[in-house]
Amino acid sequence: MRDEIMREELKEECGVFGIVSREGRASRTTYYGLFALQHRGQESAGIAVSEDGDIHLHKAMGLVGEVFDDAKLEELKGDLAVGHVRYSTSGDSSVINAQPLVFKTRQGTxxxxxxxxxxxxxxxxxxxxEKGSIFQTTVDTEVIAALLxxxxxxxxxxxIRSVMKELKGAYALIIMTRDRLIGVRDPLGIRPLCIGRKEKDLMLSSESCAFETVGGSxxxxxxxxxxxVIDRSGMKSYPPEEKNEEKLCIFEFIYFGRPDSVMKGQSLYMSRKRAGKILCREVPADADFVCSVPDSGTPSAIGFSEASGIPFLEGLVKNRYVGRTFIKPSQNQREIGVALKLNVLEEVVRGKSIVLVDDSIVRGTTIKRLISRLRACGAGKIHLRISAPPVMWPCFFGIDTPSRDELLGARFSVEEIGRLVGADSIGYLSLEGLIEATSSSGFCTGCFSGQYPLDIEGADGRYALDTAQKVRT
Amino acid sequence: MRDEIMREELKEECGVFGIVSREGRASRTTYYGLFALQHRGQESAGIAVSEDGDIHLHKAMGLVGEVFDDAKLEELKGDLAVGHVRYSTSGDSSVINAQPLVFKTRQGTxxxxxxxxxxxxxxxxxxxxEKGSIFQTTVDTEVIAALLxxxxxxxxxxxIRSVMKELKGAYALIIMTRDRLIGVRDPLGIRPLCIGRKEKDLMLSSESCAFETVGGSxxxxxxxxxxxVIDRSGMKSYPPEEKNEEKLCIFEFIYFGRPDSVMKGQSLYMSRKRAGKILCREVPADADFVCSVPDSGTPSAIGFSEASGIPFLEGLVKNRYVGRTFIKPSQNQREIGVALKLNVLEEVVRGKSIVLVDDSIVRGTTIKRLISRLRACGAGKIHLRISAPPVMWPCFFGIDTPSRDELLGARFSVEEIGRLVGADSIGYLSLEGLIEATSSSGFCTGCFSGQYPLDIEGADGRYALDTAQKVRT
Amino acid sequence: MRDEIMREELKEECGVFGIVSREGRASRTTYYGLFALQHRGQESAGIAVSEDGDIHLHKAMGLVGEVFDDAKLEELKGDLAVGHVRYSTSGDSSVINAQPLVFKTRQGTxxxxxxxxxxxxxxxxxxxxEKGSIFQTTVDTEVIAALLxxxxxxxxxxxIRSVMKELKGAYALIIMTRDRLIGVRDPLGIRPLCIGRKEKDLMLSSESCAFETVGGSxxxxxxxxxxxVIDRSGMKSYPPEEKNEEKLCIFEFIYFGRPDSVMKGQSLYMSRKRAGKILCREVPADADFVCSVPDSGTPSAIGFSEASGIPFLEGLVKNRYVGRTFIKPSQNQREIGVALKLNVLEEVVRGKSIVLVDDSIVRGTTIKRLISRLRACGAGKIHLRISAPPVMWPCFFGIDTPSRDELLGARFSVEEIGRLVGADSIGYLSLEGLIEATSSSGFCTGCFSGQYPLDIEGADGRYALDTAQKVRT
Amino acid sequence: MRDEIMREELKEECGVFGIVSREGRASRTTYYGLFALQHRGQESAGIAVSEDGDIHLHKAMGLVGEVFDDAKLEELKGDLAVGHVRYSTSGDSSVINAQPLVFKTRQGTxxxxxxxxxxxxxxxxxxxxEKGSIFQTTVDTEVIAALLxxxxxxxxxxxIRSVMKELKGAYALIIMTRDRLIGVRDPLGIRPLCIGRKEKDLMLSSESCAFETVGGSxxxxxxxxxxxVIDRSGMKSYPPEEKNEEKLCIFEFIYFGRPDSVMKGQSLYMSRKRAGKILCREVPADADFVCSVPDSGTPSAIGFSEASGIPFLEGLVKNRYVGRTFIKPSQNQREIGVALKLNVLEEVVRGKSIVLVDDSIVRGTTIKRLISRLRACGAGKIHLRISAPPVMWPCFFGIDTPSRDELLGARFSVEEIGRLVGADSIGYLSLEGLIEATSSSGFCTGCFSGQYPLDIEGADGRYALDTAQKVRT
Ligand SMILES: Nc1ncnc2c1ncn2[C@@H]1O[C@H](COP(=O)(O)OP(=O)(O)O)[C@@H](O)[C@H]1O
Ligand SMILES: Nc1ncnc2c1ncn2[C@@H]1O[C@H](COP(=O)(O)OP(=O)(O)O)[C@@H](O)[C@H]1O
Ligand SMILES: Nc1ncnc2c1ncn2[C@@H]1O[C@H](COP(=O)(O)OP(=O)(O)O)[C@@H](O)[C@H]1O
Ligand SMILES: Nc1ncnc2c1ncn2[C@@H]1O[C@H](COP(=O)(O)OP(=O)(O)O)[C@@H](O)[C@H]1O
Ligand code: SF4
Ligand code: SF4
Ligand code: SF4
Ligand code: SF4
Ligand SMILES: [Mg+2]
Ligand SMILES: [Mg+2]
Ligand SMILES: [Mg+2]
Ligand SMILES: [Mg+2]
Known part of the structure; x- marks a missing residue:
């Protein structure tokens, strides 16, 4: 089981990839594409291919490298393929919910x-x-298929166009028929989806890093x-009837997206670095060195260092083998917790004051233990700087946020948070600063601002839940 | 992969079991019930339980004993349970088709x-x-759920009653809702389904042997x-509006059913033994001893022996470890084939004339090789006696018959078959004799007589296939 | 876990098979040979091949069909192979103890x-x-290798000849070097080992049934x-310097050996049948029919029937899927126990008196429950007849006997046993009768007679254990 | 299979960890300790515990997190434990070679x-x-046990002391008896081994990072x-009879050791950073920024940046999910190779001149492809700087070096290497510079200097092999 300590950040829910390939090795390219998207979901992986009108599917719980081997890829012949990696919340962690889902409908398979x-x-x-549909999974994909x-x-x-009128929320879809790949993005563009090319082959992906990985762009x-719509003859675009302003999830820029991906024409890495610079401008701090909480804090920390002139040093080492499966330390091994993931370089931090940069604080458990370990290793003043505003509201668009009573930002003031996690000073990037850092505009910022790009009054499920919990608090 | 030699008989497709238990150990009893029904399907197994309105499910490819362990049964708490074992044809041998299937519908889960x-x-x-349903599996169960x-x-x-009007064919269903278990049998009763009791608990099962196995009756x-309809308060019956004559698959009596099961009030074992007696009356033979092709031929062989006065001896030993998985002998190891499954007791057969009794001949591969091995071991005259008529027609009701051009009985006269398999004489039981042996009436005998209990002119799928193949021949 | 109910008989410990093949498909033939010997051990399986002086090995826990697949056999190239199936007592049930063991020694690998x-x-x-050897397993094989x-x-x-002088006990060995297969049998021949041929290829096996299975004899x-010693050019025999009388384990004739195997030139099946005849002569009984406890009791039951003229009927059906792995019924599901393995044919037994024949009684648990179920199904008088004498002593030669205080035969008189298991009368075959049945002579009968073929005073391990337990009694 | 692209560096062979614990949770602490040492071997993992004189063992192929689960750790009770992670060369990648090895000897288990x-x-x-020992594995551990x-x-x-006189080479051993843990390091101290404490518990480990991970130091x-010798009462040291100068493998400082480990009292991280500074001094370069090949090149790159004043930027992103198992890109997917592991941040590198820092070059495959991708992304001049001298000689002490004809450093001059990999300029750190960077002395530098700390003239195995290959070249 994944432990709270291992991943206290928000959780992305999926990555999608698809290709129409002239060489006919569509499943193989999709395999490598999913490899590059693995950070978007580590609990199940699947690939479906279309071959002479038949759709073949393999999916299972596990990492891409575990789910597929050479023999399985060999069986997935065909020149069209779609693939999926998934993060699943514990409740529905079953292969039944793994994707792609394959449906036989009157439009074909x-x-x-x-x-x-x-x-x-x-x-x-x-x-x-009410109209007689039956559901076998708990994923939205099945709802979309039923509507289609x-x-x-x-x-x-x-x-698709008419179904889109009924859907409210965030969706980036790849639909594969016997001879076409169809990419669909919700009218607000909340979740990312992009088009890539490798020689004459066209691809769709959640993030552009997958294109580079497979040798395309x-x-x-x-x-x-x-x-x-992509088929063997090329691509055709059906623009929206009425154009909305894009509302891309800003958390893709902050944390979810791989730093080497490009969204809205902007390098996520460069945005994160700029966020660090603006952070320094907004809430400067003086110290012996700037230190990141690796890996996600590093680009901003480097930006902060550049802006402040304070040298960037690595004071923490991340254990790269902390993975999906391991045994949770028991109660009386609490101290093992954060050290399994991050170790302090005592020689670097001893006697030094530090600007400690991370990308966001959700529950605050990790950062609190980390600061206490830094202290134990002799660190001096610790100035915590976060390259995003406080996370204060739940997400309704595909990100697994804890309920409000677990969100530090929802319950405490910035100063209180600083005290709670043990920092000598604390500073968050402003929302304006964050948007400036993206060098772009048109974002959902709901979890920071409480202002959602669409009316979520009637939104179901988690929101209701959250309300209930608020009462409880 | 299961090899032709390992199982040349017809293939049953499923076994079902359900219980409403007062002790609340419903999944455990279902586990043992499925154990007793394992002969009806060895490729996947599953159990669903209902607990406080939630339905929990575990299913996987494999034998009952492989799919479940103590921990998994522990998780399946609840006082209602249904279970399933499945034989699947190679094409759809995927966990997606394993049962039970769980559906969320407007009637609940x-x-x-x-x-x-x-x-x-x-x-x-x-x-x-056409009406907008989507299908994720290739099993009929999903069709029934969609109609419901x-x-x-x-x-x-x-x-259910109204859906039954649309269904044409064979079905024995167990439906579990949050608080009820519903057993449904098609209007012709083609597939078996029976009700059992263990103290105050009521159960449903494909065969009665499962009731005894769990300590009930x-x-x-x-x-x-x-x-x-079975719930915690007892059982309620909804008889059919118009009563049809029952048309139980007679192959359940001949081969599919476990000999210790009772159908139509008759012990299958005793029926098989009576079939052997009638076989002796219809096509007598003289020999040193009567020998069965174990295990399915044994009851009839004993009956033949009793009727003829010729002693029953075991001349063949069955390897009990020939199972689901093993590597097929290659072309130049052909001779290994039948010997892996059945070995000749040379001391018993040498120099002796034999009445060799089996329950049926489908493709004839096994019996042919067996007779040739008996000859190699010095057997004298071999009088082959089959305790059922020649299989001549395909089945449309859940049994996996080979296409007609592979059915010996469809292509050759009885004498030709005898010559083809190498027997000195051959005799089949007549259809009348077979029915007499059941001590009952009301059977489907389609695969013997070509007379199906319902109009299969429009029947789809395999029939069409078979026609096509007939043309090809 | 294997349950007491599932296997209350004595446990064999191993089966061995080896071949020098001219076609070079040695591992494949060994695979099928092990298949035929699977009854001698179901917990681990392994094959080693010799190819150009290198020895390749694959072994794992599980049945032969589970441990090997096509790819694994393909990797095991070479024209010499040895294989092993093992039953292991719980304490040492680890792949480290699985065989073959491969050793690098000064004589080569x-x-x-x-x-x-x-x-x-x-x-x-x-x-x-004391001389500096180190041991990594708990199996005797390693001791033999160290001595060699x-x-x-x-x-x-x-x-080998000189090592044999130091070994005391039972051993049937196959040793494979880079170019030879060496079969060794202990001076008393306690465990079986035989030589087979398939065209020009020579083989060694624990039992002859394996030769037939692979198409040889x-x-x-x-x-x-x-x-x-078998090599590519043929076979060479090194007879013992001084000849002992053979002392083959008589339990191989009674129960361990597959009925279609031949030992000492005698068919085990025919011996078992003769045992049933002599049993009838020694302790006759009158009843409506003779019934066996399948499968092991069947040949003797048929023999008893022949001798007595009382018809043989099947009154019990064995569930063929009761296997290695399944979940033990809990305390309050006791009644499930024996029914999982054996079901009563009520129609056969109701109101009938029965001669019930089995091969042996060890702890008596199964037979006791079985008789009680027969009673529950309306059986009349039950005359229990056992085609071997009471098991009264432990075995020191490779058979896993319970300690004496668990052996019914060691603690109670024959009449008491009859009463304990609930039979109306009871009769065991005498030791003389048993030996007569084998049509041969030269047996170890230690577990019946307490007379062991070699001095076990100094015998270690289990014996000491057993003595301790005797005191406890 | 691990692909050349995925790991072209030298390969460490093992990590060891042991503890005598007063709380008796020795296996659990060992589990976390091995987690921290996972970088020293990813192919098998094992833990043995001592409980009341019995030694229990579990080991298997796979990562620590895969090999153990809660249930398995629960079974490994006891207050003494040793664990091992192993990298294995393909030839002997079998669980038989996994460690710990458990031996029964005259000194006990x-x-x-x-x-x-x-x-x-x-x-x-x-x-x-020659003296009669038998070997079941191909690992040196068995030789040591046989000598003991x-x-x-x-x-x-x-x-142990007397056995050490016979051993020639590198060894860091942990030996566990029923009540003691014994740590042994070879007289030259070629492989690392250190002692840690957590409250009253004493531990042994290949690297100190494991102590911090488990909450100790x-x-x-x-x-x-x-x-x-560590037992429940404390620790006892037996210093060597004659003292040699230490000859620790300098590659532990350069690459193998985790940066947060301390050896010879020096932080490996700080040493690597100093190496970067000295590298700048020895072979300076001018460019727009300093870029590391992550992760191993990063500390030196930061050092180079500090010394040169040229800013440190991340121009490459490492895919953290590139792991042990994945499917090798086929010939016509060559371009996928390096991109799966490392992706270029085009926005960072475009139009910029770069000092590219890595820790070492072995075969040169990765760096060559990486430079070509940097060029494709528009990078300007690329000045390659390596924070160690050219690897020119094989290792005889536990590191898996390719044969000399695959070692770039052995076949080409520095300039040629620069040209071969496509760099505009190239510079290696001198051996003196490297030693200066360690702030220490007493190293094996054999693979750089050809000067081994002990006479390897008679060294067996790989050396002979290598010589043969040299001739072939
Ligand atoms: N593969 C086999 N085919 C036929 N008979 C077998 C086979 N394996 C073992 N036997 C025989 O079956 C008997 C044991 O079977 P059985 O009585 O059914 O099981 P149990 O061990 O529970 O008594 C033995 O006599 C043995 O010789
Ligand atoms: N668990 C069981 N116990 C006893 N008989 C069984 C069991 N399962 C199936 N049978 C019976 O065994 C027969 C099939 O066995 P057999 O002839 O040995 O195999 P095959 O399918 O190869 O013909 C059927 O008549 C079936 O009723
Ligand atoms: N768990 C770890 N956490 C941090 N650094 C590690 C870890 N394991 C190994 N390292 C360091 O990473 C470096 C190797 O990493 P890298 O360069 O990314 O891989 P490669 O082996 O392909 O060169 C080594 O210097 C090693 O010390
Ligand atoms: N394969 C990858 N290569 C490089 N960076 C990645 C990769 N996958 C995810 N990331 C980035 O790493 C960050 C998350 O990493 P990290 O901080 O180490 O973990 P955590 O989720 O525990 O905070 C995100 O910013 C994400 O963009
Ligand atoms: S609410 Fe937050 S996490 Fe959710 S889509 Fe909007 S910005 Fe992204
Ligand atoms: S056609 Fe034959 S197998 Fe099919 S249901 Fe009728 S009798 Fe049974
Ligand atoms: S004591 Fe019994 S089981 Fe053991 S070898 Fe002798 S006869 Fe066989
Ligand atoms: S030769 Fe090189 S790798 Fe081997 S021990 Fe010496 S320094 Fe280390
Ligand atoms: Mg992070
Ligand atoms: Mg049969
Ligand atoms: Mg038996
Ligand atoms: Mg590296």
């Missing part, structure tokens, strides 16, 4: 991969059930509300 | 287990797809077309 | 497979340790104390 | 863990075999030639 979260999925499920299958139009693109983002 | 085959499932699928979910009635029994068969 | 038990292995281990390696002779056969038994 | 390589192991094996067992002394420490290194 289709494979679906989805990243995101529908805010109205419970309502949609109920109304579909219910559409009477013979043209799948028209069906980024073409452009799928636009909010756009439907993109 | 239901678990379904199914044994049988719908003759009109393709047509139903197409029409459901489409029914607008709030009373599940009424829905058979109450009665579910009647053709009957719906039986 | 050798693979060893062993069936049997040294009575002086503890003493040998201690004295070898310690022998200064360059000729392996001379080394039995040549002869390895003689007690004989060393047999 | 002992568990052995070993890191290192004996230069005279073949000779020792031969002479032991051959020693006639009843005091294990005296035996480093006490001191085991001295070259020292024997350290």
């Amino acid at each position: 289709i494979a679906l991969c989805h990243n995101g979260n529908l805010a109205n999925s419970l309502a949609l499920r109920e109304s579909l059930k 299958a219910g559409s009477s139009d013979s043209d799948l693109v028209i069906s 980024l073409l452009r983002d799928v636009m909010p509300g756009e439907i993109v | 239901i678990a379904l287990c199914h044994n049988g085959n719908l003759a009109n499932s393709l047509a139903l699928r197409e029409s459901l797809k 979910a489409g029914s607008s009635d709030s009373d599940l029994v009424i829905s 058979l109450l009665r068969d579910v009647m053709p077309g009957e719906i039986v | 050798i693979a060893l497979c062993h069936n049997g038990n040294l009575a002086n292995s503890l003493a040998l281990r201690e004295s070898l340790k 390696a310690g022998s200064s002779d360059s000729d392996l056969v001379i080394s 039995l040549l002869r038994d390895v003689m007690p104390g004989e060393i047999v | 002992i568990a052995l863990c070993h890191n290192g390589n004996l230069a005279n192991s073949l000779a020792l094996r031969e002479s032991l075999k 067992a051959g020693s006639s002394d009843s005091d294990l420490v005296i035996s 480093l006490l001191r290194d085991v001295m070259p030639g020292e024997i350290v």
